[in-house]
Amino acid sequence: MSSAVEPRRAALAKRDFRDAMARIGAAVHVVTTDGPGGRAGFTASAVCSVSDEPPTLLVCLNRAASVYPAFAANEALCVNALGAHQQALADLFGGRTPMDERFAAGRWATGLGGAPVLLDAAASFDCRIAQRSVVGTHEVMFCAVLAVTVGEAAHALVYFERRYHALPTAMR
Numbered sequence: 001m002s003s004a005v006e007p008r009r010a011a012l013a014k015r016d017f018r019d020a021m022a023r024i025g026a027a028v029h030v031v032t033t034d035g036p037g038g039r040a041g042f043t044a045s046a047v048c049s050v051s052d053e054p055p056t057l058l059v060c061l062n063r064a065a066s067v068y069p070a071f072a073a074n075e076a077l078c079v080n081a082l083g084a085h086q087q088a089l090a091d092l093f094g095g096r097t098p099m100d101e102r103f104a105a106g107r108w109a110t111g112l113g114g115a116p117v118l119l120d121a122a123a124s125f126d127c128r129i130a131q132r133s134v135v136g137t138h139e140v141m142f143c144a145v146l147a148v149t150v151g152e153a154a155h156a157l158v159y160f161e162r163r164y165h166a167l168p169t170a171m172r
């Protein structure tokens, strides 16, 4: 005997998704760009290593962010992983601050493609945006890594349960 069609599962609420994501600790980065679209940067936790041959990272950027037009127009991008001493930079690049003020708070070199490289980051990945894909509200930028800089051994800056934490020592 055939049964009635199963009711469709209700769409997962955005709030439930975010609450679950808040339980996942993530490294904090300042992602920068420069070029025809101008200089810009934003704080990002949605960064991931994709492949080491060729070395590739991905960065997810909300298309509603004020920095999006600059990243859409430029090819150069630098992923700067922050140390625990750089929480103030994460706050500034996390939104609502004029771009000049964000950059005035750090010391920068210029990467091979022209993107700002943060001088005392835990690690910096100087990249060229090789591929882009729109998924929902975000653009996923696949970034070919051209050069890396590794900073002094530092405590990592981690975002977990909507707050910053310093990750100091290994577990035994």
Ligand SMILES: NC(=O)c1ccc[n+]([C@@H]2O[C@H](COP(=O)([O-])OP(=O)(O)OC[C@H]3O[C@@H](n4cnc5c(N)ncnc54)[C@H](O)[C@@H]3O)[C@@H](O)[C@H]2O)c1
Pocket: 017, 018, 019, 021, 022, 045, 046, 060, 061, 062, 137, 162, 163
């Ligand atoms: N991936 C992202 O775009 C992302 C990540 C972290 C924070 N943020 C933004 O920073 C602000 C503060 O965030 P919060 O962590 O304190 O609280 P929140 O409740 O807004 O977010 C909790 C978690 O959900 C995820 N998230 C949040 N917004 C998202 C989005 N638009 N797309 C995909 N995933 C998202 C992130 O993992 C985040 O840590 C918010 O405006 C948030 O949208 C965005």
Ligand SMILES: Cc1cc2c(cc1C)N(C[C@H](O)[C@H](O)[C@H](O)COP(=O)(O)O)c1[nH]c(=O)[nH]c(=O)c1N2
Pocket: 028, 041, 042, 043, 044, 045, 046, 047, 060, 061, 062, 064, 065, 066, 067, 090, 093, 094, 095, 096, 097, 159
């Ligand atoms: C800890 C943390 C982590 C992230 C963010 C924020 C914070 C505080 N933001 C939001 C992003 O930094 C913010 O939208 C941009 O700075 C742009 O803001 P304005 O549109 O310029 O105000 C963010 N946005 C995004 O598109 N991808 C991401 O991975 C993250 N990650």
